[in-house]
Amino acid sequence: MPAVAVTRGRLTGLHEIVDVGRDRARGGYSRHVWQPAEIELRAWFVERAERLGLGVEHDRNGNIWAWWGAPGDDAVVVGSHLDSVPGGGEYDGPLGVVSALDAIALLQSTGFTPGRPCAVVVFAEEEGSRFGVACLGSRLMTGAIDPERAGALADADADGVRFAEAAEANGIAARHLGRDDAALGRIGLFLELHVEQGRGLIGLDSPVAVASSILAHGRWRIDIAGEANHAGATRMGDRRDPMVAAARGIVAVRDAAAARGDDRATVGRIHALPGGTNVIPSAVTTWLDARSARDDDTRDLVAEITARVGAAAAAEGCSVTVVEESWSGAVHFDPVLRDGLAARLGGIPALPTGAGHDAGILAAHVPTAMLFVRNPSGVSHSPEEHATLDDAVAGVVALEHVLRGLL
Template sequence: MSAARARFLSTWSGPAGIGRDHRSGGYHRHGFDDADLSLREWFVEQAERRGLATETDRSGNLWAWWGDPEPGAVAVGSHLDTVPGGGAFDGALGVVGGLLAVDGLRERGVRPSRSLAVVCFTETEGGRFGVPGLGSRLLTGSLDPDAARRLHDDHGCSLAEAVRRAGVDPTHLGPDPVRIATLGAFVELHLEQGREMTTRHPGALVAVGAEIAARGRWSVLVTGRTDHAAATASRDRRDPMIPAAAAVLAAREATDADHSVRATVARLRAEPDDPAVIAGAVRLVLDVTSPSARRTAVVVDRILAPVRERATAEGCTVVVRRESLQDNALLDTGLGLQLSAALDAPVLPSAVGHDAGVLAPSVPSAMVFVRNPSGISHAPEEYLDPDDCVAAVDRLTDALQTLV
């Protein structure tokens, strides 16, 4: 076994053992929960082992600095949280890769002329509080801190309460323009989600991101009338599950009709949730990705139109609330071309949201995607070959060497 492979596997074993459901193989690591707090401790320990100076910013994101933070600094990293039941590599590869790239630069004898930070963003997946990119959006000011403090998880715990567990003062949540102004570039290493690289560029190990699609989430509440499931005839029902079912079908139809659109219904919950009862209400979340925020809004309206029609026919009401909407992000063209040339890598768009996309309007940002032959992500079956990971970290080190 090569030294690089042994070092990767040793470092990878830290996050790989935290928050894993041994029955399903999926991970449950969400912002400021027990698993996340363990991961935060792991990150700090790994950074300090390398002599990096660690700090937590006002929104709970973790930073590990090689050199004093100065204007023009380069940041590399991603996130350690997962979607519920998610895979091991999404996000974590970027954080582990950033730490190992520091090792690689030092082995090459590189003495950076610009300070370098490894960053771990918090609650990027939104698996606990429902807002993707929470930490990076608070940092950049694209999420209102008062609205963020009012967010609650499924158990009624507010974000304000949760961040206190990590030693973060909730009154300090919000934008950090000084920190943003310090950053001259941000690079995020990430597994590819989907099979575009394999399809368009077979044989390529990595690709450089060009842009990130727009993405939004809407919560939908359909209210009807609770009644007896066996005793109530169809003509007497006000069943909110009927309009909710229309949302599921309409989302699939929107995706089938336009291959640049991804629409998904999740967190569909009946209240009460009992087979002997016609629910009085159904809650669901609609997640939509498309080439632009305007297009996303059009798609959402089309999906909700049959929901409202069925609700009227069923005698139900519908309340829709937008939880988040991030416009498409063009990653920095100059930085992308520089990395593409340095890595001899193709350029690839992404339909998936990333912290790099949140930072892009404020900081020159780039993404380096690692091939994912199966295309599977956000699932226990998500997998990258360890040799590909080692090689990708080496390519990330190449990229950083051109920047620092």
């Protein structure tokens, strides 16, 4: 087995960034696009790529490309992202970036010369934690989101910063955001390695799997309007309290998904106005994440949730507006590429995933595949997310073996 650089129980690349973006309040990491921690990670990626002799480019949508040799068409592109959810884990995103660079380093150490163009890419705003739309860098590149809509997206911290403003502040011309046929046209195939974000590999005799599919999923903003009033002076029967409606609606979200088998629905964020402890809110906004194996099933689930939340709001004398903020249909990865990778790696298992990825966006445009590295905790988007050193190294070796065959 080729040697892989490790430091203190981690891949060396992960160890180099282990302290970047630590969130002392939430635990884990908070690394949001074009904020200090993520900017530091971008600089680290450029420096690490240049150490390997790769040529670095920044595209019109904030994605970073590191080319092994001259850029060109029909390229094998491998990569992931560096941003995180609030209080996220160490491996979600960075493991794929570090592993891609390490796989190239392994190939270089054996004197291997690629026979076709190859690049490592870091996509911007994969998690959507700052501006609300996941996989924003890959959506913009492929034309999956209107650039004017993307530019107008507001920072989740409600500080007034728009995506276009943040882009300009970081050297990206907002007027050039949008579909990038030049970048997209160079990709012959795309491969993303990622820590598994579930329990599929636990109990299987393999540290690595290929992805078969991604659940259909989206995000919806649910605005519930009521009447602000004094918490002490307003009798319970005289209230139009959107917080009560939201609470009942959140329970309805759980119940609607649980009744439909393996569907998933989550409210992970809530915001109340005006936000005073002794004030009945005037409005409450929650954000719904809903997922199912089929597009129609996900739409049906959201329709059922909308009806249940509407009934809860009506019972409190409140009104409801539901706005779709993002949508990704079910993805089935390229079967020829998927099966070829599985065979080359000794018949490793194929697993579906409920997590969205840039690979899922690109799958509609180019042959695309994913490799998963076993997560012994089965937990992700949390500080408990994990991969053992042996399994992480196995992922690098698998990626190196795959790239050797593709290049």
